[in-house]
Amino acid sequence: MSEKHRTADRGAASASSGASSGELRALQVELAQARALTAQLRAENQELRRRAQEADTAQSTVAELSRELHNRTLRMEQQLAVARQFQRLFVPPALPQFDGIRFAVKYQASPRVGGDLYDVFNMGNSCVGVLVADASGYGLTATLITAVAKMALDTYRQNEYSPRVILEKVNEQVLRNTLENQFLTAFLGVIDLETMRMKFVNAAHPTPIVYAKDRFEPLDTEGLCCGMFEEPKYEEREVQLRPGDRVLFYTRGLIEMCNAAGAPYDCRRLQNLLRENPDLEIGAMIDRVAEDFTAHMSGNEPIEDLTLVGLEALPRESAQERIVIPSEPMQLSRVESVILGRLEALNYGERTTFAVRLALEEAVVNAIKHGNRMDKAKRVTIQYSVDARECVISVEDEGPGFDPAAVPDPTAEENIERPSGRGLMLIRAYMDEVAHDKRGRRITMRKKAPWAE
Amino acid sequence: MTLEVERKGDLLVIALRGRLGEVESQQLERELVGLVEQGARKMVVNFADVPFITSTCLGVLMLAHKRVRDEGGFIRIAAAQPLVRQILEITKLTRLFGLYDSVEAALRG
Numbered sequence: 001m002s003e004k005h006r007t008a009d010r011g012a013a014s015a016s017s018g019a020s021s022g023e024l025r026a027l028q029v030e031l032a033q034a035r036a037l038t039a040q041l042r043a044e045n046q047e048l049r050r051r052a053q054e055a056d057t058a059q060s061t062v063a064e065l066s067r068e069l070h071n072r073t074l075r076m077e078q079q080l081a082v083a084r085q086f087q088r089l090f091v092p093p094a095l096p097q098f099d100g101i102r103f104a105v106k107y108q109a110s111p112r113v114g115g116d117l118y119d120v121f122n123m124g125n126s127c128v129g130v131l132v133a134d135a136s137g138y139g140l141t142a143t144l145i146t147a148v149a150k151m152a153l154d155t156y157r158q159n160e161y162s163p164r165v166i167l168e169k170v171n172e173q174v175l176r177n178t179l180e181n182q183f184l185t186a187f188l189g190v191i192d193l194e195t196m197r198m199k200f201v202n203a204a205h206p207t208p209i210v211y212a213k214d215r216f217e218p219l220d221t222e223g224l225c226c227g228m229f230e231e232p233k234y235e236e237r238e239v240q241l242r243p244g245d246r247v248l249f250y251t252r253g254l255i256e257m258c259n260a261a262g263a264p265y266d267c268r269r270l271q272n273l274l275r276e277n278p279d280l281e282i283g284a285m286i287d288r289v290a291e292d293f294t295a296h297m298s299g300n301e302p303i304e305d306l307t308l309v310g311l312e313a314l315p316r317e318s319a320q321e322r323i324v325i326p327s328e329p330m331q332l333s334r335v336e337s338v339i340l341g342r343l344e345a346l347n348y349g350e351r352t353t354f355a356v357r358l359a360l361e362e363a364v365v366n367a368i369k370h371g372n373r374m375d376k377a378k379r380v381t382i383q384y385s386v387d388a389r390e391c392v393i394s395v396e397d398e399g400p401g402f403d404p405a406a407v408p409d410p411t412a413e414e415n416i417e418r419p420s421g422r423g424l425m426l427i428r429a430y431m432d433e434v435a436h437d438k439r440g441r442r443i444t445m446r447k448k449a450p451w452a453e
Numbered sequence: 454m455t456l457e458v459e460r461k462g463d464l465l466v467i468a469l470r471g472r473l474g475e476v477e478s479q480q481l482e483r484e485l486v487g488l489v490e491q492g493a494r495k496m497v498v499n500f501a502d503v504p505f506i507t508s509t510c511l512g513v514l515m516l517a518h519k520r521v522r523d524e525g526g527f528i529r530i531a532a533a534q535p536l537v538r539q540i541l542e543i544t545k546l547t548r549l550f551g552l553y554d555s556v557e558a559a560l561r562g
Contacts, residue, residue: 329475354505354536361507365475411545417515422508422544429543 029181030137031303044069083113083143090150095120098128100193104283106290106308114305115142115184116251117150125438126193127161132205132249132309133186133226141182148177149184149226161438163188163201164236167226171203171234174227183227187219187249194320194394194444195383196241196313201234208249209271210239213278216271219247243315246282248274253304254293265296282310322383325364327372327397332364335382339393342386349450355430356391356447362423363395363443371397371441389452390432394444401440456484464495466556470502473510481510485517494526497559500533506540518549527551531559 048065087109095103103120115135123129131153135145152173156166167188174184185205191198202208204225207218222235241247250270258264273292277285286308293306323338325331336357343353364380372378378398385392410421428434433446454471465488473481488496498514518528531553533541541547553559 332475351536357505358507358540361474365507365509411543416545416549417519422511425544426508426540 034138041069041072080111080113080139083140084109086143087113087115087146090117090146092119096122098122098193100196100314101128101191102282102312102314103130104286104310104312106286106306108290108302108306110253110303110305111301112138112303113140113142114138114251114253114303115146116253116305116307117146117184117186118249118307118309119150119153120309121157123157123161123190125161128191128193129157129163130189130191130249130309130311131186132208132251132307133184134205134251134253134305134307135184136182138303145174145178145182145184145227148174149186153188161190161199162236163190163199164234167201167203167223167234168232171226171229171232175230178227183225185225185252189219189247191241191311196243196320197238198241198247199236199238201236203232203234206250206252206255208247209274210241210245210247211274211278212242212245215245216275241313243313245313246274246278246285247311248285248289249307249309249311250289251305251307253302253306254289254308257297257302257304258300259297260300263296265293269296282312286310320383320385322381324379324381326376327368327374327378327380328376329365329368331380332361335364336360339382339384339386339391342384343391346386346388346449348391352391352447352450356393359427359431359445359447360393360395362427363393363445366423366443367395367397367399370402371399373399389449391447391449392444394442396437396442399441403440404436454480456481458488461497461560464497464560465493466497466499466560468499468502471504473503473506475507475509478507478509478513482513482516485513489517489520494521494524496521496527497529497531497553497556499531499556500537501531503537504534506537508544511540511544511546515546515549529553529559529562531556 048069051065091107095105097103105118107116107118109116115137117131117133117135119129119131121129133146133149135142135149137145149170152170153166156169160166167186170186174182186203187200187205187208188203189198189200200219200221201223202219202221203223207220210217210219217239219237219239221237222233224232226232254265255267255270256264269292270289273289274285277288280288289308290306323335325335339360340353340357343356348356364382367380368374372380381396383394404424407421407424408415408418410416410418410425415421427443427445431445431447435444436442437444454469454473454477456470457468459466459468467488469481471477514528521527528550530541530550532555533552538552541550541552551559
């Protein structure tokens with residue numbers, strides 16, 4: 001068992017409480033150490049003054065001691081400056097923007113460097129990742145933990161779409177490459193822009209909140225903070241974002257710092273602010289939260305970084321609609337009549353409607369037979385949007401997935417009598433664009449309107 | 454889907470009517486297997502009233518063709534509508550069945 005596991009109690013407490021009482025304890029230890037250092041410096045200072053008063057003949061000794069004190073302070077300042085520089089490197093200079101979703105951020109580094117980390121990144125395949133994390137400790141310690149986590153994240157998000165798998169890797173790297181009691185809390189979400197569903201894992205991080213006029217939902221999952229345990233037990237959940245929904249992500253700097261009166265800016269105050277302003281544009285909302293926080297702190301300088309990341313799901317130009325069916329071919333006629341009815345209403349014409357009818361049936365049949373293996377308990381989800389420019393349909397099953405590249409060419413001489421692969425081939429022949437998701441469970445097909453270029 | 458059978462010498466002309474999708478495939482398979490078991494070997498399938506066909510029904514026709522071919526039989530497809538004809542061409546199944554403009558042409562072979 002590694003050194004780290006002897007501290008399991010502390011970590012377990014931090015994870016189970018959600019709001020991370022273990023981290024708070026770690027912070028309290030850090031704070032106590034900082035206080036002790038301050039007290040020591042103060043004592044040394046007093047000692048210097050005492051000696052200066054006592055020995056006004058020993059001018060040179062005083063000068064020497066005060067010079068050393070000055071140098072020591074300077075060294076600490078220099079270290080913090082280095083930490084701050086690194087920290088700034090780890091967060092993106094500006095957030096990327098995407099169709100259908102808007103991001104906003106506010107990041108205030110504390111003078112002590114609190115180790116906050118956030119990122120928004122394009123993962124390809126119509127997926128966007130959002131990370132908010134907070135390292136234990138301050139200054140260079142926090143920066144080093146952040147560095148390890150950031151490198152692990154940047155590596156493992158290249159070929160992986162599951163936030164659980166990615167965070168498990170980050171956990172492993174932070175566990176292996178930091179000292180005892182060094183860890184970070186993290187929230188990682190992966191949003192599929194086509195379906196606007198966000199998969200997420202919350203590793204003992206303060207819970208982000210999905211909110212709208214009629215919605216208020218904290219995003220929490222099982223799971224321990226990153227870097228303390230070999231089995232962090234991450235649970236992956238999924239949330240559907242509707243147009244107009246907002247999500248606020250933040251770090252403990254928002255909810256754990258006390259003002260002069262000893263009162264923290266608590267969750268309830270934050271929740272009320274969100275509930276009272278569900279329509280405020282997300283960037284403006286983040287500014288509002290930051291202002292309210294500053295007002296609450298009333299001049300007390302926060303020792304933690306403050307990070308606020310906001311997301312707003314935008315209304316789509318052509319709204320996606322969906323039909324979910326059990327794995328039964330009899331359901332096909334219902335799906336076809338709904339979607340083809342839309343094409344006919346827009347006068348897509350016989351040829352285009354024929355092509356979409358064929359591709360749709362082939363895709364749904366593939367999902368039922370090959371994807372879900374006729375298991376009626378498994379569902380097929382059909383999402384579609386039809387507008388004056390194009391028709392886009394995606395069909396997703398709940399099976400093990402397949403590799404489209406491994407399907408044999410059914411028109412090759414040696415395969416001409418084989419029964420399989422013909423459906424996929426027809427889909428490709430009749431649609432303008434066909435794509436598969438990484439896991440091979442979802443096919444997305446696009447057909448332009450006959451008058452579109 | 455409906456199916457009408459007419460004997461022309463040692464050939465059977467099978468007139469299919471209606472869409473040939475997933476839901477219809479089992480009936481098509483049952484009917485064709487039944488005909489083969491009753492001794493049918495040489496078949497002309499009249500596609501004039503088939504507006505739509507998917508890969509599953511193509512598979513059923515292929516299996517029936519395979520069963521009779523080794524005994525000197527065949528399945529010929531006749532009078533397919535342009536959109537259905539295109540599917541047969543794209544999948545290159547015309548190589549297997551042969552594609553005839555009319556039932557008469559298919560009977561002549």
